Amino acid sequence: MNLTNQMMGLLLMATLVMHSVQAADGKIVIAHRGASGYLPEHTLASKVLAHAMGADYIEQDVVMTSDNELVVLHDLTLDRVTDVAEKFTDRAREDGAHYVIDFTLAELRTLHVTESPAANQRFPAGASRFGIHTLAEEIELIQGLNKTTGREVGIYPEIKSPWFHHLEGKDSATAILRVLRDYGYDSMDDSVFLQTFDFNELKRIHEELFPALEMEIPLVQLIAHNEWGETMEWDSKQWINYDYNWMREDGGMTDLAVYADGVGPAMDMIVSYDSSLEEIKISNLVGRANAAGLQVHPYTFRLDPGRMPAYITDFNALLELFLVEAGVDGVFTDFPDVAVRFVDALVD
Numbered sequence: 001m002n003l004t005n006q007m008m009g010l011l012l013m014a015t016l017v018m019h020s021v022q023a024a025d026g027k028i029v030i031a032h033r034g035a036s037g038y039l040p041e042h043t044l045a046s047k048v049l050a051h052a053m054g055a056d057y058i059e060q061d062v063v064m065t066s067d068n069e070l071v072v073l074h075d076l077t078l079d080r081v082t083d084v085a086e087k088f089t090d091r092a093r094e095d096g097a098h099y100v101i102d103f104t105l106a107e108l109r110t111l112h113v114t115e116s117p118a119a120n121q122r123f124p125a126g127a128s129r130f131g132i133h134t135l136a137e138e139i140e141l142i143q144g145l146n147k148t149t150g151r152e153v154g155i156y157p158e159i160k161s162p163w164f165h166h167l168e169g170k171d172s173a174t175a176i177l178r179v180l181r182d183y184g185y186d187s188m189d190d191s192v193f194l195q196t197f198d199f200n201e202l203k204r205i206h207e208e209l210f211p212a213l214e215m216e217i218p219l220v221q222l223i224a225h226n227e228w229g230e231t232m233e234w235d236s237k238q239w240i241n242y243d244y245n246w247m248r249e250d251g252g253m254t255d256l257a258v259y260a261d262g263v264g265p266a267m268d269m270i271v272s273y274d275s276s277l278e279e280i281k282i283s284n285l286v287g288r289a290n291a292a293g294l295q296v297h298p299y300t301f302r303l304d305p306g307r308m309p310a311y312i313t314d315f316n317a318l319l320e321l322f323l324v325e326a327g328v329d330g331v332f333t334d335f336p337d338v339a340v341r342f343v344d345a346l347v348d
């Protein structure tokens, strides 16, 4: 190699380093329940695919079992994505549902996980063989892939319904934090965001659990619409539906920033569903969150038929609207490959 070639090589390397720094500073793609547009949500297969597709972070929804193990499942109940009703004929609660928290890990391991039959444009329901795994097993998978591929992909666990776990006598948040700490996620520099819809629990984590466990990692407050009934709160007499409205009112983001490092709003909190192609209505949520020092990661970007907002017809245009025009810092998507291609094109 002559001097000119060496110089060229150095220049090329400098360019590559600059690109990776820009990418690190830039927008992140969070694989929502894995590459769940292509494989059944929260299966290890969907996580491997998300990693291979170049996602920056991979999401884990975490629920606790009757024997205090942590498993990666979206719902508190098993009925939507498993064959539990066939395998355990007398274990439903009065509402007819089978709750994860009523089963041991060993029992859950006998279940087959499937794509929801309702999602008929996705992976065939009942096809192939998928099962339930623990949070630790998933972290080991992602960290193993990080080692073999040389790509540092982060984790994005969600503490599902902490209020429900407390009601059942369980402290899932502490258990999740212990697992994260055991696997090296214990400081603000680590590739992790811990998310929850439950502000009371987020506050408890920040004020009590972090100091007690001698750790601190980035926290994300998820924001729901009140009518979903996502979070219940004990008001000293009874359980009431948590009122999220303050978070989006004046000063709300500043108050959240005392405890959180980011927010996860529903996408219509940023671009109203009243929008049309001619008139896109963007709220001031991103500006107010960023001004308070909070990152903004809205959910959920889906491109399958009927699952994009009615005001837009092209998925890349939707990504452009949120990531460029509205200026969000990252997106939760079931289709990480498409979002990664879009973000990579922004960096170039």
Ligand code: CA
Residues within 6 Å of the ligand: 059, 060, 061, 158
């Ligand atoms: Ca989630």
